[in-house]
Amino acid sequence: MSGEQLLRLRGIRKSFGPVLANDSVDFELAAGEVHALVGENGAGKTTLMRVLYGLHRPDAGDIEIDGAPAVLSSPARAIGHGIGMVHQHFMLVPSFTVAENVTLGNEPGGRVLYRAALAARRTREVMARLELDLDPAAVTGGLTVATQQKVEILKVLYRGARILILDEPTAVLTPSETRELFALLRSLAEGGTGVVFISHKLPEVFAVADRVTVLRQGRTVLSRRTAELSTEAVVTAMTGRSDVHLGRVDRAPVADAPTVLLVDGLCTDPAGTNGGTNGGTDCGLDSVSLRVRAGEIVGVAGVDGNGQTALAESLVGLRAARAGRITLNGAEISADSVRERRDLGLGFVPEDRHLQGIPLHGTAAEGLAAGRIRRTGRLRLLSAALPAAVRDWARDTVRGYAIAVPDIDAACRAMSGGNQQKIVLARELEETPACLVLAQPTRGVDIGAIEYLYGKVAQATARGCAVLLISADLDEIFRLSDRVVVLFKGRAVAELDTRATTRDEVGGHMMGLAG
Amino acid sequence: MTRPSVVALVGRRLGRSGFAAVVAVLLALLLIRLQGFAPLPTVLAGLRYALGDPSRIAATFAWGLPLLVAALGVAQGFRGGMFNIGAEGQVYSGALAAAVVGAYLGPLLSGLHLLLCLLAASVAGGAIAGGLGWLRAHWGVDEVLSSLLSNYLLILLCTYLANGPLRDPTRQSGSTRNVADTAMFPVILPHTELTAALFLVLALAGFCWWLAERSVAGYRWRMTGASPGFAAAVGIDVAGARISAMAVSGALCGVGGALLVMTSQGRFWTGIGTGIGWDAVLLALVGRARPVGVLAWAAGYCVLRASARGVEQATGIPAELSSVLIAVIIIAAAARNGLLAVLADRLRRWGGPDRARRRSAPAGVRR
Numbered sequence: 001m002s003g004e005q006l007l008r009l010r011g012i013r014k015s016f017g018p019v020l021a022n023d024s025v026d027f028e029l030a031a032g033e034v035h036a037l038v039g040e041n042g043a044g045k046t047t048l049m050r051v052l053y054g055l056h057r058p059d060a061g062d063i064e065i066d067g068a069p070a071v072l073s074s075p076a077r078a079i080g081h082g083i084g085m086v087h088q089h090f091m092l093v094p095s096f097t098v099a100e101n102v103t104l105g106n107e108p109g110g111r112v113l114y115r116a117a118l119a120a121r122r123t124r125e126v127m128a129r130l131e132l133d134l135d136p137a138a139v140t141g142g143l144t145v146a147t148q149q150k151v152e153i154l155k156v157l158y159r160g161a162r163i164l165i166l167d168e169p170t171a172v173l174t175p176s177e178t179r180e181l182f183a184l185l186r187s188l189a190e191g192g193t194g195v196v197f198i199s200h201k202l203p204e205v206f207a208v209a210d211r212v213t214v215l216r217q218g219r220t221v222l223s224r225r226t227a228e229l230s231t232e233a234v235v236t237a238m239t240g241r242s243d244v245h246l247g248r249v250d251r252a253p254v255a256d257a258p259t260v261l262l263v264d265g266l267c268t269d270p271a272g273t274n275g276g277t278n279g280g281t282d283c284g285l286d287s288v289s290l291r292v293r294a295g296e297i298v299g300v301a302g303v304d305g306n307g308q309t310a311l312a313e314s315l316v317g318l319r320a321a322r323a324g325r326i327t328l329n330g331a332e333i334s335a336d337s338v339r340e341r342r343d344l345g346l347g348f349v350p351e352d353r354h355l356q357g358i359p360l361h362g363t364a365a366e367g368l369a370a371g372r373i374r375r376t377g378r379l380r381l382l383s384a385a386l387p388a389a390v391r392d393w394a395r396d397t398v399r400g401y402a403i404a405v406p407d408i409d410a411a412c413r414a415m416s417g418g419n420q421q422k423i424v425l426a427r428e429l430e431e432t433p434a435c436l437v438l439a440q441p442t443r444g445v446d447i448g449a450i451e452y453l454y455g456k457v458a459q460a461t462a463r464g465c466a467v468l469l470i471s472a473d474l475d476e477i478f479r480l481s482d483r484v485v486v487l488f489k490g491r492a493v494a495e496l497d498t499r500a501t502t503r504d505e506v507g508g509h510m511m512g513l514a515g
Numbered sequence: 516m517t518r519p520s521v522v523a524l525v526g527r528r529l530g531r532s533g534f535a536a537v538v539a540v541l542l543a544l545l546l547i548r549l550q551g552f553a554p555l556p557t558v559l560a561g562l563r564y565a566l567g568d569p570s571r572i573a574a575t576f577a578w579g580l581p582l583l584v585a586a587l588g589v590a591q592g593f594r595g596g597m598f599n600i601g602a603e604g605q606v607y608s609g610a611l612a613a614a615v616v617g618a619y620l621g622p623l624l625s626g627l628h629l630l631l632c633l634l635a636a637s638v639a640g641g642a643i644a645g646g647l648g649w650l651r652a653h654w655g656v657d658e659v660l661s662s663l664l665s666n667y668l669l670i671l672l673c674t675y676l677a678n679g680p681l682r683d684p685t686r687q688s689g690s691t692r693n694v695a696d697t698a699m700f701p702v703i704l705p706h707t708e709l710t711a712a713l714f715l716v717l718a719l720a721g722f723c724w725w726l727a728e729r730s731v732a733g734y735r736w737r738m739t740g741a742s743p744g745f746a747a748a749v750g751i752d753v754a755g756a757r758i759s760a761m762a763v764s765g766a767l768c769g770v771g772g773a774l775l776v777m778t779s780q781g782r783f784w785t786g787i788g789t790g791i792g793w794d795a796v797l798l799a800l801v802g803r804a805r806p807v808g809v810l811a812w813a814a815g816y817c818v819l820r821a822s823a824r825g826v827e828q829a830t831g832i833p834a835e836l837s838s839v840l841i842a843v844i845i846i847a848a849a850a851r852n853g854l855l856a857v858l859a860d861r862l863r864r865w866g867g868p869d870r871a872r873r874r875s876a877p878a879g880v881r882r
Contacts, residue, residue: 318747339750348748355744362741366734370749376731385734427749 005067006031006163006194007052012061014047018406021047022058023218029163029194034185036197036205036226039215040238040418040446045198048215049165052196053085054078065163084161086152088168088444094141099123101140102155126158129191130184145304146177153184157193164188165196170204171444174303175474175507182208200446202231203475214238239448248479249454251461257294260466261315261435264289266324268310270490285310286490287324292435292466297457299481299498300470303510307490308470309351312439315468316348317341329434339374347433349424351440351470357424358412365394365408367423371431401426402452418449425453435466442476454480474503488512535801535847536815539840546839552830564825565818573709579817580716581606581774585795586802586809587723588640588767593804594727595760596740597648601662602768603792604669605643609636609769611673613776614783615681617694628697633773640769641762643669648761652754658761666792674785683782690784700778710778719767724806726763736760768792797841801848816841 007029014022022044029035039045050056052063054072063070065081072078078085092101099119108122109115120136127134132150134143140151149169156164166185170178185195185208199205205212206226214222214237222229222237270284285307292298302308313319315326317338326334333341342348350356358367369390376383386394394408403422405415412420421441428436438457442450457480461467469481477484478498486494486509494509544554565575585602592599599605613632621628647665650656674689683692700710727733738746739756747753775787798816802808816837823837 316748337750337752338747339752342750350744350748352744355742356748357745359738359742359745362738366738367745370738370745370751373731373734374750381732382726382730384729385731386729 004031005029006065008062008064008067009048009052010062010064012048012051012063013059014044014051014056015059020218022051022061024220025061025215025218026220026223027213028223029196031162031192031194032189033210034189034195034197034208035211035213036199036209037213037215038199038202038205038234038238040448043215043238043446044218045215046167047218049085049167049196049198052078052165053083079159079161082160082162083165084156084159084163085165086149086156086167086169088171090148090152092140092148092151092155094139096140097137098134098140098143098151098154099136101151102126102136102158104155106159122158123154126154129157130154130187132184146173146180149173149181150184157188162192163194163196165198167198168200168444169197170199170201174472174510178204200444200450202234202447205234206231216240235447238446241448249458251297251458252295254293254296254461254482257296257464259291260294260329261290261292261468262325262327263291263315264325264327266311266314266326267322268314268319269322270310283307283310283490284322285314285324288487288490288492289324290468290485290492290495292468294434294464294466295461296483297461297467297469297481299477299484300468300487301474301477301484301506301510302472302487304472306487306510308439308472308487310490311487312348312351312437312470315437316346342371342374342431345431345434347428347431347436347465349421349428349436349438349441351443353417353420353424353444358420360413362412363409364398364403364405364412364415364423365391367412368394368397368408368427368430371427397426397430401456417444418446421445421453422449425456429456429460432463433460433465435468436460437468437470439470440472441469442471442473474506477506478503486510535844538847539819539844542843543836543840546836547826547830547832550830550832552832557826557830557832558822560829561822561825562818564828565821570704570707571821573704573707575817575821576814577707577709577713577778578820579813580712580778581771582791582794582798582816583771583810583813584716584719584774585768585771585791586798586813587720587806588764588771589795589799590802590804590806590809591723591727591736591767592644592760592764593799594733594740595736595756595764596743597651597757597761597764598659599644599647599662599761599764599768600659600796601644601647601665601669601765601792602771602795603788603790604662604666605640605765605768606772606775606788606792606795607670607673608643609640609772610776610787611676611681611691611772611783612636612639612769613698613773614691614694617698617776618692618782622695622697625697625701628695629700629777632694632698632777633770636769636773637766638769640772641766644765644768645758645762647765648758651761652757670788673783677783677785681783689786691782693782694776698777699781700774708779712774712778716774719770720806720810723767727806732759768795771795794841797845801845 005028009025009027012022012025025044025048027048037045047056051058052072054074054077057073063072070081072081093104099116102123103119107114108118123136134147134150140148169181173181189195197209209226211225212229212234213220214234216238266285266288268284283306288311290298300308300311310319314321317336321334325332328344328346331344333344354360365386369386372390373385391408398405398408401422403419403426405419442453445453457467469477471477481498484496484498484506485492486506488510489512496506543558547554547557564571566572585606589599589602612635616632616635620631643665647658647661650661651658677691678688681691682688683690700712702710703713727736735751735756738751739753743753746756771791776783780787798809798812802812819840820837823834826832826836827834
């Protein structure tokens, strides 16, 4: 398994102004291994990978490839050294065919004419190495997310990558697609490729990786063979704490509490793409009914694209319902605007953080204060949006939610995903909502931050907040929710008590199998 | 826990803008040289013409007051994500509205008359742009296209009105009646065209800054403009923000047009706009839609234009030189982020590893 050394990074250091993203990072990759790189958000994983892909130049440290020192000053150089990267957000042209995407920028044949047949043949050659069978002439945008990811991998291999970096590749996949991806990675490794697998999900790390390297606060704190490690040891290394547990979140059980959110026969059109997170489309809702009581967490499970986006958006008022009623604390809100629903106590954590959760081009304060500004009266349009009192409140909130930003005027786009999500959740919880709709609340957020967010949600339920947790992550649903509703093709096909059911039962309903 | 210092912010802005200005100055020197004149003395003669004595300075900046107001208006629209390139049409409409109120109503108490004229102009411009914003918000009509086309409609409509129903019969065609004296801003510096409108414009500039950068309304516009998905999800009325951003944008363009009438022309005529609406769009672009940037660029443009006049008088080089230069500035400002950044990067690499490290840090942060 452990072939000759492909890559060696020693003492990598990279700072952005006052922020030290990589302090002293060591990382090695051998041919034929899958090497997991884990760490909390802000630990320096992304910076390290960007250094490796030639997007950042390190302030100090050495990079060796095949035992020889290498300078990676641009992605082109990195590709020249055989480094390939599969980004979390795919870099594919949806209207192009598979072969066009795979060969894009490096088309076979002349510089002038695109030779489709040759491109298709070259694409097939790469596919043969992976024992994949895709149609090179298929239009990429019409493929499933998992298949698009394979096209990304093909693209990288087509350029001769021997070092393959995958950034959170399973975030968009179902459990069975994840298993398929892992088989693919294993077969690549057996062929001599070195794979760097960046993930937050430790079960996956243990399922696929030969070695694990843990970063914490810009330093390599652990690097060992997976077989010699336990989950607890990795979690401790990641967080620096030994009190993190991965079991069910402690919450007081709900007695016969009043119903807060009541959804009755909700139908929506199957409109549009689902927010652009994974390029797929989301089907509409077909007569969905559910209720959430005060202090209760109801999970909504389902494979992405089975109506989750439609459910979240129609509940909060971003998408019109075709039929059905939504009541909040007894008041019908089906015809209300987002603003009116929020004024009545509906909180919303959107699934797409960058598009809907935070003002990506704004500051932390602007992201936090949206609720307060919403409540500003009509006659005070010209008053300050962020007066001193609100700025003080924002500073307190940043401290109270342990959001790691230099100050409240820090740009949102410069923050880690976990910190961005803390801003979203802080904003919503600070409004003390009667009902909170969480859509994929921890997607792309790491363990430490997840624990923190779960704790905050549990606190909110303790004071009677009703929570609807829409998540594609079954772990999340089992750890948090009291009941689980399964969506399949826009219909609520099952409703189960989380403590009395099993993953396999829920998984079966997710695939539309009765039982 | 402090904001970046004002000096640092201003310095960074100047650094970015200064680059384009330096490119423009170098090109100006080159063009003058190519025409066979000594570059430096010629430019100095031009600057003397623009800024040589108080009355020259007054003339230089008095010309720019309507332009500045219109540019601030376009910038307000940009901040709300609305690309109002119908400024020229709104300037014409505002000018006509002010001229009509100024000529047919009154003479009145001067302050009141001024106010009514400005109000009429802002309502005219605001209603037009607000209407285009409504089309965008509710029917998805792209405001770039609709506002662009509205220019032709409105200018032709104003031309028709000035040649037809509103024509001053005592004059050649294409001109309305003179407004009452009470509808003209008083001159504050004798023998110049610098009027009390200066105070109004400075107040408006301050107001625009507060409105866009600090106020609740500005927050809604900026969020709608830069992050529409976020704005909708947190309950901002995105359609309303789009319409109101356009309406305010158009109202300011209308006031810009009114100032043309009320500070110098004294009436509406068919050639009154002379393209200040288009210049306003360009200034809003190079000023990155920030009120302070727009103000600085508008002042620079006034000097540039007046200097070109002076150069023309001294040497016969056509004053259109200023149009060439403003175009170069825009291209340079746009290229700063792309092509020239690559060149700067190359230079940095030649500078050796030590220097490269120190300099590459801020570039990385900006990414």
